[in-house]
Amino acid sequence: MRAALVILVAFLFAAVGVVWEAVSAMCQEEVRTRLGRLPTALIRLVALRFPRDIRGDIASEWSAMVDLIVTETEGLPLTRLLRGLGFAVSLLRISPSVGRKLTGTPRRPFRLGARKVASYCFAAAGGAVLAGAVSASTWQHHIVTGIGYAGSTVACLLVLAALRVRTVRIRAVLLAAGFLVMSVSALALQPWWGVFPLAVTSIVILGLFRLVGAMGLECPCQTLTWREARIASIAHWLLYWMWEGLEGVEWASPRAARLASLLSPPEG
Amino acid sequence: MTLTVARLLREFLTDPSQPRHGYDLMQATGFPSGKVYPELAKLVNAEWLLREEEKIDPAREGRPARRLYRLSERGIERARYELAVLSQQITPPARRSPRLQTEGGRA
Numbered sequence: 001m002r003a004a005l006v007i008l009v010a011f012l013f014a015a016v017g018v019v020w021e022a023v024s025a026m027c028q029e030e031v032r033t034r035l036g037r038l039p040t041a042l043i044r045l046v047a048l049r050f051p052r053d054i055r056g057d058i059a060s061e062w063s064a065m066v067d068l069i070v071t072e073t074e075g076l077p078l079t080r081l082l083r084g085l086g087f088a089v090s091l092l093r094i095s096p097s098v099g100r101k102l103t104g105t106p107r108r109p110f111r112l113g114a115r116k117v118a119s120y121c122f123a124a125a126g127g128a129v130l131a132g133a134v135s136a137s138t139w140q141h142h143i144v145t146g147i148g149y150a151g152s153t154v155a156c157l158l159v160l161a162a163l164r165v166r167t168v169r170i171r172a173v174l175l176a177a178g179f180l181v182m183s184v185s186a187l188a189l190q191p192w193w194g195v196f197p198l199a200v201t202s203i204v205i206l207g208l209f210r211l212v213g214a215m216g217l218e219c220p221c222q223t224l225t226w227r228e229a230r231i232a233s234i235a236h237w238l239l240y241w242m243w244e245g246l247e248g249v250e251w252a253s254p255r256a257a258r259l260a261s262l263l264s265p266p267e268g
Numbered sequence: 269m270t271l272t273v274a275r276l277l278r279e280f281l282t283d284p285s286q287p288r289h290g291y292d293l294m295q296a297t298g299f300p301s302g303k304v305y306p307e308l309a310k311l312v313n314a315e316w317l318l319r320e321e322e323k324i325d326p327a328r329e330g331r332p333a334r335r336l337y338r339l340s341e342r343g344i345e346r347a348r349y350e351l352a353v354l355s356q357q358i359t360p361p362a363r364r365s366p367r368l369q370t371e372g373g374r375a
Contacts, residue, residue: 061335065291065301071331087291090302101309104319 032077039066039084046091050099058099062091269350272299272307277347280317280339287320287336308337316343 043066047059066084073080099105275297280288288296294304311317318340322333339347 057335060332061290062301064332064334065289067331068289068291068334087294087301090300091305093302094305098306098309101313102305102319104312 035081036070036077036084038081039069039088042085042088043091046088046094054099054103054105057103057105062088269354270307272297272303273311274351274354275299276304276307276311277316277339277351280337281344281347281351284339284344287338289322289334289336293337311343312337315340316346318343 040063043062044059047055047062050058065087069083069087070080073083276293279293279296290301290304290308293299293308294301297304308317308319312319316339317337319335319337322336324331324333326332
């Protein structure tokens with residue numbers, strides 16, 4: 001009986017040892033493979049900084065170079081990793097404008113494509129419709145106010161395009177408009193929040209736009225630069241205080257309060 | 269013209285008909301990728317360099333097609349001229365041999 005137990009324990013130890021060896025070998029292999037792919041992943045990351053129309057070209061050029069490094073350093077995993085990482089990390093210094101020069105692709109003029117108009121309007125009017133829906137008292141008003149906001153956004157876009165305002169400005173102004181309507185809707189929902197939620201809403205909106213961009217949809221600020229963000233913030237504040245001056249908040253707040261009272265559960 | 273550009277142009281001029289890729293130029297000049305590619309971009313933009321995709325069948329070769337750079341006709345002329353000017357500008361002046369003068373002045 002005792003001998004059998006000893007054999008069983010020895011067998012178990014042997015089995016654990018074998019499994020441990022196998023798992024550690026697999027872990028090593030996994031880490032080695034992941035590290036080997038790190039330069040290519042970095043290249044893809046670097047390429048994301050470039051405008052969408054040249055991103056693929058740039059990424060394929062540099063990926064081919066990483067492939068060459070991998071071929072050259074066959075059997076030298078550490079050298080491969082260091083050279084690959086050195087190549088990829090150094091590319092982080094390159095500014096996006098270099099990509100256009102490198103590929104000989106001119107900066108695309110702003111064209112009022114149907115998809116672009118639709119996506120801009122969707123992005124800006126989404127908030128507008130929400131603001132309209134919150135601030136209006138009846139469903140007819142919801143529709144009318146929402147269409148009013150969305151219509152004014154489209155009109156703004158068309159006027160800006162007709163004036164041939166630079167794309168950068170258009171995106172910034174559209175973003176500011178989106179901020180404004182969302183801020184107003186937030187303010188209408190929670191009138192006592194004051195100025196603080198404006199900043200919060202701006203961050204949330206920026207995050208939402210980024211998310212839409214990450215999902216592969218066209219969005220006004222998916223490649224927003226800091227300069228554009230600054231223009232947008234200033235424009236947003238100017239628009240907001242204009243709205244404030246026109247007593248827009250006072251107009252929206254009672255409607256929101258009425259809506260809140262309608263939604264609140266009956267007392268008693 | 270910067271020294272980086274001059275070094276790159278010199279590499280291209282060693283065999284102007286030979287297209288070169290970025291990593292090849294990095295190895296030849298010892299510059300990192302972050303320095304080579306912006307300079308290549310400037311030269312492509314100035315139409316001194318031509319950028320073209322390697323004509324291979326990636327499936328057959330077992331590797332992706334590379335982007336190759338080579339000097340344009342104008343680029344060859346300009347590069348030769350600019351390198352010659354630069355070389356002339358940075359060549360140290362010829363050392364003057366000290367003249368021996370007679371002690372008592374001219375006779």
